[in-house]
Amino acid sequence: DSGVTQTPKHLITATGQRVTLRCSPRSGDLSVYWYQQSLDQGLQFLIQYYNGEERAKGNILERFSAQQFPDLHSELNLSSLELGDSALYFCASSVVPGLNYGYTFGSGTRLTVV
Amino acid sequence: DAKTTQPNSMESNEEEPVHLPCNHSTISGTDYIHWYRQLPSQGPEYVIHGLTSNVNNRMASLAIAEDRKSSTLILHRATLRDAAVYYCIPSIGGSNYKLTFGKGTLLTVNP
Numbered sequence: 001d002s003g004v005t006q007t008p009k010h011l012i013t014a015t016g017q018r019v020t021l022r023c024s025p026r027s028g029d030l031s032v033y034w035y036q037q038s039l040d041q042g043l044q045f046l047i048q049y050y051n052g053e054e055r056a057k058g059n060i061l062e063r064f065s066a067q068q069f070p071d072l073h074s075e076l077n078l079s080s081l082e083l084g085d086s087a088l089y090f091c092a093s094s095v096v097p098g099l100n101y102g103y104t105f106g107s108g109t110r111l112t113v114v
Numbered sequence: 115d116a117k118t119t120q121p122n123s124m125e126s127n128e129e130e131p132v133h134l135p136c137n138h139s140t141i142s143g144t145d146y147i148h149w150y151r152q153l154p155s156q157g158p159e160y161v162i163h164g165l166t167s168n169v170n171n172r173m174a175s176l177a178i179a180e181d182r183k184s185s186t187l188i189l190h191r192a193t194l195r196d197a198a199v200y201y202c203i204p205s206i207g208g209s210n211y212k213l214t215f216g217k218g219t220l221l222t223v224n225p
Contacts, residue, residue, distance in 0.1 A: 002157065002159075004157075035213075035214075035215075042215055042216070042217060043158070043213075043215035044215075045212050045213065045214065048212070056212060059198070074173075090157045091156070092158075092213075099146065099148055099163070099205050099212075100146060100163060100222065101214060102160040103150075103158075103160060103165070103213060104155050104160070105132075105157030105158045105159065107156055107157050108157050110155075
């Protein structure tokens with residue numbers, strides 16, 4: 001157990017639907033990162049939050065949004081889902097932003113869009 | 115962005131040392147080199163990172179070339195649990211918060 005909790009572990013939904021993925025960072029970590037891993041694209045950075053504020057955006061689609069709440073947990077919202085959104089979604093956390101502190105990843109949410 | 119080149123795959127025998135190479139010839143002077151690994155069906159896991167000198171921790175050692183154009187991750191005694199994809203990731207100069215994963219090296223450990 002890495003200390004980063006992601007729920008649900010698996011999610012199957014239909015095209016056009018909306019889902020919410022949840023991430024609880026490791027205790028004491030203030031920064032949260034979201035990544036998408038698909039077979040053809042590998043691990044792609046989506047978005048980063050630090051203490052409730054958005055800090056950086058990567059290849060995140062406009063149909064996707066995220067937020068970090070006062071208790072530091074984060075949610076990734078995916079809407080108007082397409083077949084191509086099927087992927088593993090990972091959340092990572094770190095004490096503060098910065099690679100030199102090491103990122104701790106959760107075990108991911110596997111999203112299947114049918 | 116600093117580009118990396120890693121072998122697609124490597125094979126090792128259990129309890130033998132493993133040397134995983136990474137070329138990063140375009141790395142800038144302030145970029146750290148980070149290594150992560152991803153075991154099957156798990157999220158990536160931090161292994162080690164360094165700037166100029168060699169680094170050791172309980173998991174591995176990192177040997178960085180003097181010109182910093184390459185580095186080698188060393189697993190001193192491979193175990194079956196070390197079978198994973200290993201990613202070499204230079205910090206993206208100036209914005210050292212975004213891990214940019216390449217394709218990595220798939221390490222197979224034979225019993």
